[in-house]
Amino acid sequence: MKTFKIIRPDENIRPALIDKINNLTKPKGSLGTLEELALQIGWIQQTLSPTLQHPQNIIFAADHGIVDEGVSLSPKEVTWQQISNFLHGGAGVNFLCRQHGFTLKIVDAGVDYNLPYDTGIIDMKVRKSTRNYLHEAAMTEEEMELCLERGAEVVRNCHKEGSNILSFGEMGIGNTSSSSLWMTCFTNIPLEQCVGAGSGLDNVGIRHKYEVLKQSLDNYRGDRSPHDIIRYFGGLEMVMVIGAMLQAAELGIVIMVDGFIMTNCILAASKLYPEVLHYAIFGHCGDETGHKLLLDHMKARPLLNLGLRLGEGTGAICAYPIVQSAIRMINEMDNFAHASITKYF
Numbered sequence: 312m313k314t315f316k317i318i319r320p321d322e323n324i325r326p327a328l329i330d331k332i333n334n335l336t337k338p339k340g341s342l343g344t345l346e347e348l349a350l351q352i353g354w355i356q357q358t359l360s361p362t363l364q365h366p367q368n369i370i371f372a373a374d375h376g377i378v379d380e381g382v383s384l385s386p387k388e389v390t391w392q393q394i395s396n397f398l399h400g401g402a403g404v405n406f407l408c409r410q411h412g413f414t415l416k417i418v419d420a421g422v423d424y425n426l427p428y429d430t431g432i433i434d435m436k437v438r439k440s441t442r443n444y445l446h447e448a449a450m451t452e453e454e455m456e457l458c459l460e461r462g463a464e465v466v467r468n469c470h471k472e473g474s475n476i477l478s479f480g481e482m483g484i485g486n487t488s489s490s491s492l493w494m495t496c497f498t499n500i501p502l503e504q505c506v507g508a509g510s511g512l513d514n515v516g517i518r519h520k521y522e523v524l525k526q527s528l529d530n531y532r533g534d535r536s537p538h539d540i541i542r543y544f545g546g547l548e549m550v551m552v553i554g555a556m557l558q559a560a561e562l563g564i565v566i567m568v569d570g571f572i573m574t575n576c577i578l579a580a581s582k583l584y585p586e587v588l589h590y591a592i593f594g595h596c597g598d599e600t601g602h603k604l605l606l607d608h609m610k611a612r613p614l615l616n617l618g619l620r621l622g623e624g625t626g627a628i629c630a631y632p633i634v635q636s637a638i639r640m641i642n643e644m645d646n647f648a649h650a651s652i653t654k655y656f
């Protein structure tokens with residue numbers, strides 16, 4: 312399997328970073344989460360003057376065989392139709408990218424449609440849709456490997472373009488189902504608490520989705536290793552995100568984590584390489600059932616709580632101005648000595 316070299320950033324810089332933050336003209340700790348973010352990004356970048364360069368939101372898209380079982384309110388073709396909307400600039404993620412200066416990249420990981428690649432969509436298609444994991448593994452070992460490699464390749468290209476912060480998003484009707492299965496397998500939280508409305512199921516629909524996913528789990532005969540669970544229940548776009556996140560961490564790129572699906576992707580990535588979590592900033596806690604439970608389980612502290620349940624990277628991008636403030640704080644605030652203010656602590 313593709314390997315990644317992900318290290319915990321060097322601790323040696325931390326005292327100097329803490330010292331710099333504590334000497335800014337404010338009571339110690341009074342800028343709270345902004346101070347934590349500045350420390351984290353300075354630590355990742357190994358500098359006392361961290362920067363944010365060329366932010367990009369990368370949407371990985373694919374279809375899911377399990378959709379045949381009626382687990383989503385939305386029909387499968389919404390995946391490619393929404394991609395077309397992304398290209399025309401009319402989706403939720405588009406106005407947020409425009410507002411916050413993000414470049415938007417769309418990656419076809421496995422959409423069940425012949426997409427027009429001359430529009431700028433990045434062709435990384437591994438196959439058209441996963442198989443239906445009610446009956447068989449969603450993807451083969453080779454397909455999983457291709458997903459990891461291609462996700463990593465997309466991020467290497469962003470790195471070459473100068474990005475040091477990336478947000479990841481997804482589009483794939485049915486992908487809250489894969490997410491719920493990864494969540495229950497990796498956290499041992501009962502499946503019932505991991506299954507929610509996704510793109511809009513009512514209670515009857517959620518019950519049916521739960522029954523299908525429960526049956527899929529009962530039918531599973533794999534070895535329960537992280538690798539096998541990722542492969543068996545994964546979405547092609549979600550495994551590509553894992554490759555992308557791992558490559559980002561290897562390159563020292565800050566990872567902005569979006570909603571329920573992306574939180575599950577970084578959870579799964581951390582089962583392969585635990586150190587990936589040092590590079591993650593959790594953008595928000597959304598309304599999809601299980602998201603808060605999962606964040607709590609991971610001891611993650613999301614920046615926002617806006618009741619979002621869309622995906623596409625929207626919640627991560629909404630949180631970006633807070634990250635920008637943290638970077639301005641550490642670079643632009645004066646210190647006690649220079650400002651001639653008596654330091655009383």
Ligand SMILES: Cc1cc2ncn([C@H]3O[C@H](COP(=O)(O)O)[C@@H](O)[C@H]3O)c2cc1C
Pocket residue numbers: 382383384385389393481482483484485486487488508509510511621622623
């Ligand atoms: C128009 C539309 C736009 C979306 N953008 C993101 N999603 C979100 O909904 C899907 C997951 O929900 P489920 O598992 O219930 O299918 C994903 O595509 C996710 O990105 C959308 C869903 C719809 C309908």
Ligand SMILES: O=C(O)c1cccnc1
Pocket residue numbers: 487509510569570571572573597598599602619620621622623
């Ligand atoms: O939080 C998410 O990522 C999410 C929730 C519902 C539907 N699509 C995405």
